[in-house]
Amino acid sequence: MTKIDTRLNVAPVPPDEIFALNGAYAVDPHPQKVSLGVGVYRTDDGKPWPLPVVEKAEQQLVKDNDLFRHExxxxxxxxxxxxxxxxxxxxxxxxxxxxxxxxxxxxxxxxxxxxxxxxxxxxxxxxxxxxxxxxxxxxxxxxxxxxxxxxxxxxxxxxxxxxxxxxxxxxxxxxxxxxxxxxxxxxxxxxxxxxxxxxxxxxxxxxxxxxxxxxxxxxxxxxxxxxxxxxxxxxxxxxxxxxxxxxxxxxxxxxxxxxxxxxxxxxxxxxxxxxxxxxxxxxxxxxxxxxxxxxxxxxxxxxxxxxxxxxxxxxSDELTAEWHQDLQVMSSRIKSMRQALYNELVRLQTPGTWEHIIQQNGMFSYTGLTPKQVYALKDKYHIYLLKSGRASISGLSQKNFAYVAQAIDDVVRNEI
Structure with a gap:
């Protein structure tokens, strides 16, 4: 083994869990994979959503052609x-x-x-x-x-x-x-x-x-x-x-x-x-x-x-009003996905209590799933969330919430 000649005193540090999880999701070829890890807003089609008001502001900035824009x-x-x-x-x-x-x-x-x-x-x-x-x-x-x-x-x-x-x-x-x-x-x-x-x-x-x-x-x-x-x-x-x-x-x-x-x-x-x-x-x-x-x-x-x-x-009063509308679009979709996941878990009679999903607020839900259940979701169903059980609700959609709920139901029942 070659001796490394360095003055550095370094040791490996654990990779960032969120970015590592996102990397694993990106290379997973499974057609039903679901990303509930990274905290970014996604549309119901699972795509990024440049805010319409931001796109309009960008167009206005290009038109302004401010000579100092890169200073x-x-x-x-x-x-x-x-x-x-x-x-x-x-x-x-x-x-x-x-x-x-x-x-x-x-x-x-x-x-x-x-x-x-x-x-x-x-x-x-x-x-x-x-x-x-x-x-x-x-x-x-x-x-x-x-x-x-x-x-x-x-x-x-x-x-x-x-x-x-x-x-x-x-x-x-x-x-x-x-x-x-x-x-x-x-x-x-x-x-x-x-x-x-x-x-x-x-x-x-x-x-x-x-x-x-x-x-x-x-x-x-x-x-x-x-x-x-x-x-x-x-x-x-x-x-x-x-x-x-x-x-x-x-x-x-x-x-x-x-x-x-x-x-x-x-x-x-x-x-x-x-x-x-x-x-x-x-x-x-x-x-x-x-x-x-x-x-x-x-x-x-x-x-x-x-x-x-x-x-x-x-x-701009006009653009500010449009921004508030965009905020309503994002927050409303997150709330509707919380409700959809909760309703499906109730319909499936998944063991445990799930009211916390609709009582929580914002992008993330602390689902209460155990690390073992989280790993099972990833390995069996290709659903990616943090080992703490934190799920990014924006990764849910009308196309996948039932699949996610069924997967949760399965891993919960299998651990009882």
């Missing part, structure tokens, strides 16, 4: 886009205190939601030095990687109650109450929790905000599905806006993604917003300055084309 932006990103992204997230809507509220928010453009999460984690690790970050159990797997790379110790709070397949509000609150320390970061999913699809109700969000304020915890919102989850950008931003408006003496931040709600998965459009408390607005520009220092050393500035599309849509 550098500022380090903080496209400044007009940042104001639009901020207003979409926080929803000022001409309130008397609008200028004071905006003065609290330091915004920069990022490489989509992943980049916003990463930049926020890095910024807090450098400048706040939290003892721990608290992640929901379970959470989006990439949250673990992002905070690991930022060097912040990770702890988890209960989130999913397996026996009832419901949100474990009491477990979450009890753990944070007893174990979280002042200055700890608490990562919260703004809506459409990934992977469970279970969100706190408004009363529970109020209680979570009260706990964060009382214990001096730092809320870090990941907002990946605004408008995509319910079809309403206002409803899906409710938690973020409540924390911001009703806890003005508490600092917080938001990682904002436009991948799902504009279908701009490959364009990498995102923003990071750091919210100062109302007594510290004088540091907003210093926060932006320090965020720019990190950005300059990593990627210099955010991508231009995707944010230009978002800007074109959200600066």
């Amino acid at each position: 550098y932006t500022a380090i903080e990103g496209d400044v007009p886009f940042l104001g639009i992204a901020r207003d979409l997230m926080f929803g000022f809507e001409g309130k008397p205190s609008e200028e004071d509220a905006k003065a609290r928010i330091a915004s920069v453009q990022t490489v989509a939601g992943t980049g916003a999460n990463h930049l926020g984690a890095l910024f807090l690790a450098h400048h706040m030095k939290p003892t721990n970050v608290w992640l929901s159990n379970p959470s989006w797997a990439n949250h673990q990687t992002i905070w690991e790379l930022a060097g912040v110790p990770r702890k988890t709070y209960p989130y999913y109650h397996a026996a009832t397949r419901s949100f474990d509000f009491d477990g979450m609150m009890d753990t944070l109450e007893s174990d979280a320390q002042e200055g700890d970061v608490v990562l919260l999913h703004a809506c459409a929790h990934n992977p469970t699809g279970l969100d706190p109700n408004k009363e529970q969000w109020v209680a979570i905000a009260d706990l964060c304020e009382r214990k001096k915890l730092f809320p870090f919102f990941d907002s990946a599905y605004q408008g995509f989850a319910s079809g309403s950008v206002v409803e899906d931003a409710w938690a973020v806006r409540y924390f911001f408006n009703n806890k003005p003496d508490m600092e917080m931040c938001v990682a904002q993604s436009f991948s799902k709600n504009f279908g701009l998965y490959g364009q990498r459009v995102g923003a990071f917003h750091y919210c100062t408390n109302r007594a510290s607005t004088s540091i907003r520009d210093i926060v932006v300055n320090n965020l720019c220092h990190l950005i300059r050393g990593e990627f210099s500035m955010g991508p231009r084309v995707g944010c230009s599309i978002v800007k074109k849509v959200l600066t």
Whole structure:
């Protein structure tokens, strides 16, 4: 065996499960294969859906023929886009205190939601030095990687109650109450929790905000599905806006993604917003300055084309109205597929309870299937979902939901 002469100290790391699963699906020749893994919207024909309003914006941008369309932006990103992204997230809507509220928010453009999460984690690790970050159990797997790379110790709070397949509000609150320390970061999913699809109700969000304020915890919102989850950008931003408006003496931040709600998965459009408390607005520009220092050393500035599309849509009343219609199309199809799968499982009298499928929200369902059942679905039926049982509902269609339900029924019965 040849000795490798290197100064590197490296060992293999596990492949990303979602992308590995998608790769296996892509090369599977089976005619009835079904992809329930990757979190992207698909039509009922199983095809990508460039939003009609996005296509219209693209055509207008080509017609504009802006000579600066390939030029550098500022380090903080496209400044007009940042104001639009901020207003979409926080929803000022001409309130008397609008200028004071905006003065609290330091915004920069990022490489989509992943980049916003990463930049926020890095910024807090450098400048706040939290003892721990608290992640929901379970959470989006990439949250673990992002905070690991930022060097912040990770702890988890209960989130999913397996026996009832419901949100474990009491477990979450009890753990944070007893174990979280002042200055700890608490990562919260703004809506459409990934992977469970279970969100706190408004009363529970109020209680979570009260706990964060009382214990001096730092809320870090990941907002990946605004408008995509319910079809309403206002409803899906409710938690973020409540924390911001009703806890003005508490600092917080938001990682904002436009991948799902504009279908701009490959364009990498995102923003990071750091919210100062109302007594510290004088540091907003210093926060932006320090965020720019990190950005300059990593990627210099955010991508231009995707944010230009978002800007074109959200600066036109006509296109904005069309975008809201597109959001309704996507969210309605997801809801109808949840209902169709649930109805078929009930019709088949599949053992167990399946109400959680229609009680959950957004792109994903935490099905409650075991790893053994998931592997059986893949091996026997060529149905691909994560070993946790997380299924991307957008992979269901009128053509395959009955096939998927029958397969689930079979693997569940075979394990009894």
